[in-house]
Amino acid sequence: MSQNPATILVIDDEAQIRKFLRISLTAQGYKVLEGATGQEGLAQAALGKPDLVVLDLGLPDMDGQQVLRELRAWSQVPVLVLSVRASEGEKVLALDGGANDYVTKPFGIQEFLARVRVLLRLAGGVEQASAAVSSGPLQVDFAYRRVSLDGVEVSLTRKEYAVLAQLARHIGRVVTQQQLLKDIWGPTHGEDSHYLRVVVGHLRQKLGDDPTAPRFIVTEAGVGYRLRDSA
The missing domain is CATH 1.10.10.10 (Winged helix-like DNA-binding domain superfamily/Winged helix DNA-binding domain)
Structure with missing residues (x-):
């Protein structure tokens, strides 16, 4: 990893998933931010200026698709949706709404990490919009x-x-x-x-x-x- 590790924001209401991803991502040298609700996640996205957002769709306060729309109103940060929703319709809605990739739960951590690396590589040097x-x-x-x-x-x-x-x-x-x-x-x-x-x-x-x-x-x-x- 570089001297300035990428910052990854995980927005998921399941504490066990957040812990699992925090351990896995930290082990790869990434800095990890967390949000348990949509509003927490949007606030962290504004304040923490992450290089990548991992977004669950089933959040307690607002649907993840709405979080994605609100985030895209001011930021082009790469978004990897991580959700139990496996229907083609949900995937199409998320991708049309600005998501860069979509992984369904349960998921393999090695494939997940590979997709994270790809999105970070593609986003390298892209200037993010101000919040x-x-x-x-x-x-x-x-x-x-x-x-x-x-x-x-x-x-x-x-x-x-x-x-x-x-x-x-x-x-x-x-x-x-x-x-x-x-x-x-x-x-x-x-x-x-x-x-x-x-x-x-x-x-x-x-x-x-x-x-x-x-x-x-x-x-x-x-x-x-x-x-x-x-x-």
Whole structure:
């Protein structure tokens, strides 16, 4: 192993599985983080910046498929799903949702370790996205789906958060109206710009952002919107 061993996050509610994987992975020189619930796992993913996530689907607080979706909203860290769910449908859903590999329980530890090595090798040198983005006093925390202004949390609807998060992921760059509409409302809503205008208007009200002299959300006329990379 290198002087800087890879960090692997194990998200699984079974303490025995976590212990078994911790012992097996540590023996190979890896650093191991653990989460027993989906929320714990997402927090560890944000704080610990792992090089690989091993994700169980049957978690007590939220389904692993949802954990995967939330993680993929802000990170491209490799994800190896480890689950008793063996159906083709579950595998396809996980892989389409952003998982890089899928291993069913019970599993052979040597094959598991080989798949870990492959994913780490493929991910070498890939820069991971930040778990939070700031535009001056405005912060968007993707891991906790939280927005704060001057340190005070701002209450947003799901659509308002989704629009702001999409702009934050491309901070400083223009995101087109069509892209925002298709990503957030769906592929059939690419021309429904009035939906977007209403949500952006509500966002500006909640952020105290004057559209004629915006601190945060800039309208690029006829094209889309941009979140300032400093404010």
